[in-house]
Amino acid sequence: MSKATPKELFGFITRRVRDLGNAMALEPYRAFPYWFAKMYHSQPEGVLTSDGPGDGKVDFFFHTVSGTQVTYHVINSKYTETYGQTAPVTFYDEVQSFFQLFQFPEGRGKFLQKKVKPELHTFYKKLFKAFDDGNAKLMFLTTCRANQGQLAKVENLPVETFHLEDLIQHVLDDLDGAMPRTGDLVLEQVGTVLSPGSDEIGVSTTIVFARLVDFIEYMEDDPYELLFARNVRVGQGKTAVNEAIRKTFLEHAEQFAYSNNGITVLCEKAHHDHGTRELRLVNPRVVNGSQTLHTVRDAWSAGGKDLGASTKRARVMVRIVSIPPPKGTEGPTQASERKEVINRISIRSNQQNPIRAWNLRANDDFQMEIARRFRQASLFYERRDKEWKGRSAQLKTVGVRRGPSIKKLMAQLSCQLWKTPTLGPALAKGNLGELFQGDGYDVIRQNATPELAYQVYMVGESVDSCLRQLTQKKYRNARSHVDLIVLSLICRALGEEGAAWKKPELTNGLEKHWADWDHYQKPWRLLSSAAADLVLERYSKTARRVEREEGRDLTLKNFVRRKDDVKAVLTAPLPSAIRKFARAIITE
Numbered sequence: 001m002s003k004a005t006p007k008e009l010f011g012f013i014t015r016r017v018r019d020l021g022n023a024m025a026l027e028p029y030r031a032f033p034y035w036f037a038k039m040y041h042s043q044p045e046g047v048l049t050s051d052g053p054g055d056g057k058v059d060f061f062f063h064t065v066s067g068t069q070v071t072y073h074v075i076n077s078k079y080t081e082t083y084g085q086t087a088p089v090t091f092y093d094e095v096q097s098f099f100q101l102f103q104f105p106e107g108r109g110k111f112l113q114k115k116v117k118p119e120l121h122t123f124y125k126k127l128f129k130a131f132d133d134g135n136a137k138l139m140f141l142t143t144c145r146a147n148q149g150q151l152a153k154v155e156n157l158p159v160e161t162f163h164l165e166d167l168i169q170h171v172l173d174d175l176d177g178a179m180p181r182t183g184d185l186v187l188e189q190v191g192t193v194l195s196p197g198s199d200e201i202g203v204s205t206t207i208v209f210a211r212l213v214d215f216i217e218y219m220e221d222d223p224y225e226l227l228f229a230r231n232v233r234v235g236q237g238k239t240a241v242n243e244a245i246r247k248t249f250l251e252h253a254e255q256f257a258y259s260n261n262g263i264t265v266l267c268e269k270a271h272h273d274h275g276t277r278e279l280r281l282v283n284p285r286v287v288n289g290s291q292t293l294h295t296v297r298d299a300w301s302a303g304g305k306d307l308g309a310s311t312k313r314a315r316v317m318v319r320i321v322s323i324p325p326p327k328g329t330e331g332p333t334q335a336s337e338r339k340e341v342i343n344r345i346s347i348r349s350n351q352q353n354p355i356r357a358w359n360l361r362a363n364d365d366f367q368m369e370i371a372r373r374f375r376q377a378s379l380f381y382e383r384r385d386k387e388w389k390g391r392s393a394q395l396k397t398v399g400v401r402r403g404p405s406i407k408k409l410m411a412q413l414s415c416q417l418w419k420t421p422t423l424g425p426a427l428a429k430g431n432l433g434e435l436f437q438g439d440g441y442d443v444i445r446q447n448a449t450p451e452l453a454y455q456v457y458m459v460g461e462s463v464d465s466c467l468r469q470l471t472q473k474k475y476r477n478a479r480s481h482v483d484l485i486v487l488s489l490i491c492r493a494l495g496e497e498g499a500a501w502k503k504p505e506l507t508n509g510l511e512k513h514w515a516d517w518d519h520y521q522k523p524w525r526l527l528s529s530a531a532a533d534l535v536l537e538r539y540s541k542t543a544r545r546v547e548r549e550e551g552r553d554l555t556l557k558n559f560v561r562r563k564d565d566v567k568a569v570l571t572a573p574l575p576s577a578i579r580k581f582a583r584a585i586i587t588e
Helices: 006-024 026-038 089-103 104-115 118-132 164-173 213-219 238-252 255-257 290-306 328-349 355-360 364-377 387-397 406-416 427-429 434-435 439-447 449-470 473-496 504-515 517-550 561-573 576-587
Strands: 044-050 060-066 069-078 136-142 159-162 186-188 203-213 263-267 269-273 280-281 285-288 316-322 381-382 403-404
Touching: 006 026, 006 164, 006 290, 026 044, 026 060, 026 387, 069 089, 069 118, 089 104, 089 118, 089 136, 089 159, 089 355, 104 118, 104 136, 104 238, 118 136, 186 203, 186 213, 186 316, 203 213, 203 280, 213 290, 213 316, 238 255, 238 290, 255 316, 263 280, 269 316, 269 364, 285 290, 316 449, 328 406, 364 381, 381 387, 387 403, 403 449, 406 427, 406 434, 406 439, 406 449, 406 473, 427 434, 427 561, 434 439, 449 473, 449 504, 449 517, 473 517, 473 561, 473 576, 504 517, 517 561
Parallel strands: 069 136, 136 159, 263 316, 381 403
Antiparallel strands: 044 060, 060 069, 186 280, 203 316, 263 285, 269 280
């Protein structure tokens, strides 16, 4: 992804808002909060846009569901397409009155009578009740820059404020979710198409041999690589396979069509004009073939005008799957079915080539929701291998730091959910790929929330930091082996001492510890060393038993991978010292 200026990203945002508005027959100022909701939350439900006369102060409303928890989101938005405008004082006055409307019940009745049209009264009463029950989040949203002098007025209010600076950060960090459409891709000189009947295979599928140069030119006008947003992998660089692709493209372009496995593209519609021999793909997304296209694009860019005419004639087999967007009253059902078809195509089309199990999960809803939660903390969740390397320079400019990889975070969640037979530190340490392929992953999706994932990550990072600080030889040699079982023990201890997993109060406490680590690291270090000592003690006992009964040595590396032995450690009564140190962390 090439580097873009804030002004270019602002233009990108406003274009996407207009595109969405055109598609939904909404004015841009009404489409703006809708665009934001679709970017910020993977599945906004119960959407209502009410911006207009008699709407009160709520411009947009939706709710999200996490397990049994329903959260209502209320947006007051201000939209402008003038770049660089600073939010005026009146914006912040409105944020205060917006909050007071919900905070002080005594003024609600008068407000409804004077400011809200009757058909919205029931709707507002439901919002007020949700707020009183602690199930409503208030948001103020604008494309203006933050007015630092006025922002202090509202910083301590329980209203989330999003200015242009925040929007740019979220766009950079979530391009695939933020940008719902791509420009049309035109494949030229396509004389023959092969299209089996959609009634036979379920979806409309077309196979063609397209010019690689058409893809290359499209990529040059796609600086944010939206074409690859649904791909489970990003470009992997100079691998042996990619080097072979490059060599074939440069030296044997005429052989490329039958030397390469091909590309799979999803789109909303594919139209072939027999007269012009053009095949136009509407809203295209490459779900398989990222390595091929990035490799030939880089070779093309490096070669420039020196490339021969034969290279420009190089073709690749393209499988095009057309899935129309959901429409009408059946839209929600169609959207769910469409998403499931897209996920199946993305996963299965990538199983024919070597790919890691976690790559196939990178774009599912659960992973996207986690990415959004980490984004709120200005952390980048690396769902796809090597993604941070390609995007770090630009993300750092807007204050985004590197967070966990999908492998690391799912391993940590497996440790937190260790009581489930298909999960735990032994599996995460010994066979992480199995976690993404078996029932364990489904258990994580059903029992974990994005908030829990963020909490477990913070606990895991605190524990890792403490283990690295333990300088005695026994710890230095052992920490890379015992880290996950220690994490499970600490998650158990914190839970038994009252940690409110999945609740915001635990998040607030953990973030406070991170913010003042010099003060809080001592209890964390005591807890981590106590848990590590317990694991090492149990290992020593087990190793002696194995040597006595089986006549062989048991290494620490193998011990932490033995499910029964690890389970015995985790289910035994916790020593009083571990409980004491865990209690100190919870209560500080």
